[in-house]
Structure formats: C-alpha cells, structure tokens
Amino acid sequence: MATARHNYELKIKAKNQLAKTEDPVEKLRLQCLSRGSSGIKGLGRVFKIMDDDGNRSLDFKEFSKGLRDYGLFVEPNETRELFEKFDRDSSGSIDFDEFLLALRPPMSRRRKDLIALAFRKLDKTGDGVVTVEDLKGVYNASMHPKFKSGEWTEERVFQEFLKTFDDQDNPDNKITHEEFVNYYAGVSASIDQDSYFDLMMRNAWKL
Secondary structure, three states: OOOHHHHHHHHHHHHHHHOOOOOHHHHHHHHHHOOOOOHHHHHHHHHHHHOOOOOOEEEHHHHHHHHHHOOOOOOHHHHHHHHHHHOOOOOOEEEHHHHHHHHOOOOOHHHHHHHHHHHHHHOOOOOOEEEHHHHOOOOOHHHOHHHHOOOOOHHHHHHHHHHOOOOOOOOOOEEEHHHHHHHHHHHHHOOOOHHHHHHHHHHHHOO
C-alpha cells in the first residue's frame, strides 16, 4: 500500500513531468498520477460505471465524457488523437481495458510478477475478484506507519485499504485484478528502486 509520503512524492513528480511533455498519452498518464497512486484505477472506475451494456468498450462520446467526469483536462484535438490511437481497427470504439493498460507507467517484469503473486494469494477462489473476506489474514496491517505510531487500529488500516479500491459513491467491496494492477502501477511509479518495491510488496502481503 502506498504511504502518504509515496503519494506526495508521486504527485509532485507527475506534476513536474507534466509541464515538460507533449505526448497526449503521457500527458493523460501524468494527470492521473498527479492524483496519487489511485489515479489510473479511478479513471478505470469511471469508465466501468459508464459501460452500461457491459461490453467494456467506449465510443468517442463516452470516452470524452469519461475524461471530463474524472476531471482530466485534455484539449479536444488531443482527445480525438488519443481515441484514434486506441481505436486500432477504426470501429468507432475502444477497449477500455487496453486503454488503461497503455496508461499504466512502465514496470519491470520483477514488479509485474510480484503484483501478480500478491493478487493470486488474495484471490483464494481464483475467480479474478477479491472480496473483503479474502483480505483477512492476508494483508499485513502491522507495516502501516499509522498502525506503528498507534494512530490507527488494525481494523482501521484494513478499512482504509479497501477504500482505495472502492468507488465511494457506489462501493461494492470487491477488487478486480485490473483494479489491483492499476493501483499498484501507480504505487510503482512512486518508487525508483526494484528492491524497495519488492520489500514493500513482500511485507504488505506476506509473500
């Protein structure tokens, strides 16, 4: 789980880089990361809510509205450029899973494997969805700074962790594989060294 310090550093880093890039995909990625580790995961939630028919695709109008609803500023010509970049078959719609995959900051194979390992440990039933019950006995709250300082109980740490994945307006107390990876891709962007990311994941998930 990202600490407050990681999130702060990630936001500052993303905002500084945002001023220097011209690439529309990188701009959007950095706007998401400037919101912290949950930024990309949050955009995925917006798209998921808009996907009324459950086909996991968006047309240009839905795509534009999703970016606006999440509060991302993208020039109209760049919105069109982004959409066309991901509408590879020119069908007039994009697969938002592929889009979110491209938005994730680059990660080493070592980091991807650790994230996958943690999710497999959590997903006891193997159905690709983690519930509240799955987390109990697996997530190590004792490593959290606020637990160490005595500010939060183990239960409070647990609840705050779940909040990072849930939609505050429509909580379902479930974490999908995509949400888990999108979240940790954001956490990864705040950590430079693979060895530190490795230590954090192993401590948090008792790997």
